[in-house]
Amino acid sequence: MTNQHAVSRRRALRATAGLASFATPWLLPEVALGAGGTLTVGLPNNVATLDPINQSNHDSMAVTQVVFENLVEVDVNGEVKPMLAAGLPRVSADGLAWTFDLRDDVKFHNGQSLTAEDVKYSFDFVLDPNNKALRRPVWEPIKQVVVESPTRVRFEMNHPYAPWLRYMTKYMGIFPKGSREQHGADHFRNAPTGVGTGPGIFVQSRANDFVEFRRNPNYWRRNVPAWEKLVFRVVPEDSVRVAYLMANEAQVISAPPPRDFTRLRRLAGLQGDTKVALGSRCFIATNNLKPPFDDVKFRRAMSRAIDRQKVAELFYGLLDPSALPTPAKAWWFNKQASDSVDFDLDAAKKLLAESKYPNGASFDMIIPAEPYLLDVKDAALVVQAQLAKLNIKVNLQVLEATQVIREVINGNQTAAMVVFMSPPDPIFTIRSSFYPGQAVFKGSNYKNDELIALIDKSYAATTREQLKPIMDRIQTILADDCPNVNLGTAHAANLWRSTVKGFEVNTGLTMRVRDVIPG
Amino acid sequence: MGNALRRVAFSGFVLFVVSLLLFFLTRAIPVSPARIVLGADATEEQVAVFDRDLGLDRPVLVQYAGWIGGILRGELGNSYITNRPLGAQIAQSFPITLELVCLAFAFALIVAIPLGVLSALNAGRAVDHAARLFAVIGVSIPGFWLGLLLIVQLAVPTGLFPPGGYVPLSRGLGAHLNSLMLPAFTLGIHYVAVLSRLTRSSMLDALSQDYIRTARAMGLPAPLVWLYAFKNAAAPVVGVAAMSFGYCFGWALIIEQVFNIAGLSRALLTGIRERDYPLIQLITLIITAIFIAANLAADLLNRALNPRLGAATQ
Numbered sequence: 001m002t003n004q005h006a007v008s009r010r011r012a013l014r015a016t017a018g019l020a021s022f023a024t025p026w027l028l029p030e031v032a033l034g035a036g037g038t039l040t041v042g043l044p045n046n047v048a049t050l051d052p053i054n055q056s057n058h059d060s061m062a063v064t065q066v067v068f069e070n071l072v073e074v075d076v077n078g079e080v081k082p083m084l085a086a087g088l089p090r091v092s093a094d095g096l097a098w099t100f101d102l103r104d105d106v107k108f109h110n111g112q113s114l115t116a117e118d119v120k121y122s123f124d125f126v127l128d129p130n131n132k133a134l135r136r137p138v139w140e141p142i143k144q145v146v147v148e149s150p151t152r153v154r155f156e157m158n159h160p161y162a163p164w165l166r167y168m169t170k171y172m173g174i175f176p177k178g179s180r181e182q183h184g185a186d187h188f189r190n191a192p193t194g195v196g197t198g199p200g201i202f203v204q205s206r207a208n209d210f211v212e213f214r215r216n217p218n219y220w221r222r223n224v225p226a227w228e229k230l231v232f233r234v235v236p237e238d239s240v241r242v243a244y245l246m247a248n249e250a251q252v253i254s255a256p257p258p259r260d261f262t263r264l265r266r267l268a269g270l271q272g273d274t275k276v277a278l279g280s281r282c283f284i285a286t287n288n289l290k291p292p293f294d295d296v297k298f299r300r301a302m303s304r305a306i307d308r309q310k311v312a313e314l315f316y317g318l319l320d321p322s323a324l325p326t327p328a329k330a331w332w333f334n335k336q337a338s339d340s341v342d343f344d345l346d347a348a349k350k351l352l353a354e355s356k357y358p359n360g361a362s363f364d365m366i367i368p369a370e371p372y373l374l375d376v377k378d379a380a381l382v383v384q385a386q387l388a389k390l391n392i393k394v395n396l397q398v399l400e401a402t403q404v405i406r407e408v409i410n411g412n413q414t415a416a417m418v419v420f421m422s423p424p425d426p427i428f429t430i431r432s433s434f435y436p437g438q439a440v441f442k443g444s445n446y447k448n449d450e451l452i453a454l455i456d457k458s459y460a461a462t463t464r465e466q467l468k469p470i471m472d473r474i475q476t477i478l479a480d481d482c483p484n485v486n487l488g489t490a491h492a493a494n495l496w497r498s499t500v501k502g503f504e505v506n507t508g509l510t511m512r513v514r515d516v517i518p519g
Numbered sequence: 520m521g522n523a524l525r526r527v528a529f530s531g532f533v534l535f536v537v538s539l540l541l542f543f544l545t546r547a548i549p550v551s552p553a554r555i556v557l558g559a560d561a562t563e564e565q566v567a568v569f570d571r572d573l574g575l576d577r578p579v580l581v582q583y584a585g586w587i588g589g590i591l592r593g594e595l596g597n598s599y600i601t602n603r604p605l606g607a608q609i610a611q612s613f614p615i616t617l618e619l620v621c622l623a624f625a626f627a628l629i630v631a632i633p634l635g636v637l638s639a640l641n642a643g644r645a646v647d648h649a650a651r652l653f654a655v656i657g658v659s660i661p662g663f664w665l666g667l668l669l670i671v672q673l674a675v676p677t678g679l680f681p682p683g684g685y686v687p688l689s690r691g692l693g694a695h696l697n698s699l700m701l702p703a704f705t706l707g708i709h710y711v712a713v714l715s716r717l718t719r720s721s722m723l724d725a726l727s728q729d730y731i732r733t734a735r736a737m738g739l740p741a742p743l744v745w746l747y748a749f750k751n752a753a754a755p756v757v758g759v760a761a762m763s764f765g766y767c768f769g770w771a772l773i774i775e776q777v778f779n780i781a782g783l784s785r786a787l788l789t790g791i792r793e794r795d796y797p798l799i800q801l802i803t804l805i806i807t808a809i810f811i812a813a814n815l816a817a818d819l820l821n822r823a824l825n826p827r828l829g830a831a832t833q
Contacts, residue, residue: 046789048600134557209781235779243670243682315753402554
């Protein structure tokens, strides 16, 4: 009898627990929207992970950067600035040793002070293959991290690797020594409390819905942040995201619909701006092993047949035309090289006549169904029409975005029109496409020994003066061989309410909300 | 009773077949979830490690056995993307969808049945024409368009309703119901149209029967005559209404997206986009189970309301 009673009580408890979990959504704590001191940001994509070493999505990066910080950061204009380091690093003459002095006033959200041991621990963790950090390949040139004192740390490299400072913001974060063992991977992925140094302290999140932070009262930057509460709200539909902004349910939104952007930014009560996303690249990934792209003159003819200004008009100013894998507004852009493969229909006809395919050709081009940064479907139609003038027939095939990326990575495509985004660094996207063994190399199958040597050489260049001639030569080679047909560079765009102060569009694409003052 | 049990057993079999189809179809999607989780620039080696860790490199039948075994044991598994237990995610999102569907359905029933009856009792008059016009519009307007229209033309300019999102009950009953008003209306309006048309035609049919004529000839008061007619007209309406409840979960897929409600359907769409196989399978199975249950309920209710149906199949 007693036993029966106990069983039924257990059942009752289980039933109560079940009912309680069922009732959870109705009893969720309040997430105030647009209230005083609260900044609400509308994002199009779900925040898949908050772990800084496993980032693959720019919306997740924007959220993660509220919690995690780095030795240096790339600011909204693309400049490298000290962050947890007191200044920029000292680099040895051979470019193999980088020494950072740390700030002495930084505390983690758990109250623990930041030391060089934490920096070493964070990088050692990422570099350990057993930890399967997604971004480990980016940090592989680091040979070892040496703690010189509690506030000084030295990075020793296997070879010169100057651009690595630019990769920290997107692909790294500093966490306390021992925190990975203490908390486990899920803590970092879903609820990283106590492990960051950033302006926001994680409060709660709900999958596909929101992530909420509160102001870090001990943040090392004075009088920052100005918000008391920060909410990132996932709003996938473009028009609904705009409605959120107009109804003041969100004060800042990312990825506004390009067609409406110009009109919306002029509306009373709203502001908007764009900034060229220096790491982005809209291009046709041509597979140089497959005809007709096995002929350099055909590739050049195709590049010269495309009127990029006309293509750019489709995007209402959100695409800067460029015939090279470099942004036309970047300091390392080689205009002369770009002009040599830019639109010139007569030159295109001449090149085609000299190519292996003087009577034109036909090829399949895959394009993504879902837009990433830009919707390229209309651009593909314009390119198709422009190439038809040279008797080049483009057969368009729309595939799911991830499938397009897979085809390019595996080198299965003949041609694919895609938009890629990388850190705002001159060499990253060029290396990933044209350096053997890199992620998208098979998508081009273009190998040039001089280019490879120049990419290696670029890693030793630590100043613009050193890097510019290298980039000039790289772009000349890419213009001469035209291994891909480039269309231009996408813009990062945001809309926000006029009452919001201090918001700037980030050239790195991820929204920077640390310094924003909500209205 | 035996017949009802047979129907229940058949429903279980259908669910099993659906689970099998669902699993194999999900695995037929060409891109591994690794590519979504790890990003475009992940190496093939990283993708292979991801697949091995999650058992995606095993034969599909072995994967299915593991999955369905887990479901039967009550182990719903974890998300491939967030590694969070799916049970918790379902417990968060399902009640939201259920509430939305229940509200929409209640709205549909409360409006549709009186409207259909009123239309039938006033057949050929202005009220009937207006009700039929309303029904045609309700059936014809796409839910996603109506939703966007309500957001842009009603919620944003007036501020009476939020433009989207789900307000939990903890913020007050008024705010909570207010956040569901437009989505429930958008979801329910289609069924108002469907059910009111059915009620009208069913009622007209009942009103033309001999027993109603007899009742009228015997001088029964009109409300009583209408009640008798409605009792007989209700059977097909109840059957279709029960099935509509299942269909509502399908339409909620679109409505939740338009109104930015993080319910079951939103979780499903995100799961599809992120190739979160266990999440896709579980949610689709839940929606299938609801639909099968709604069908079963419709069938059993029809038999209860019309015993001749049961007798005919015995």
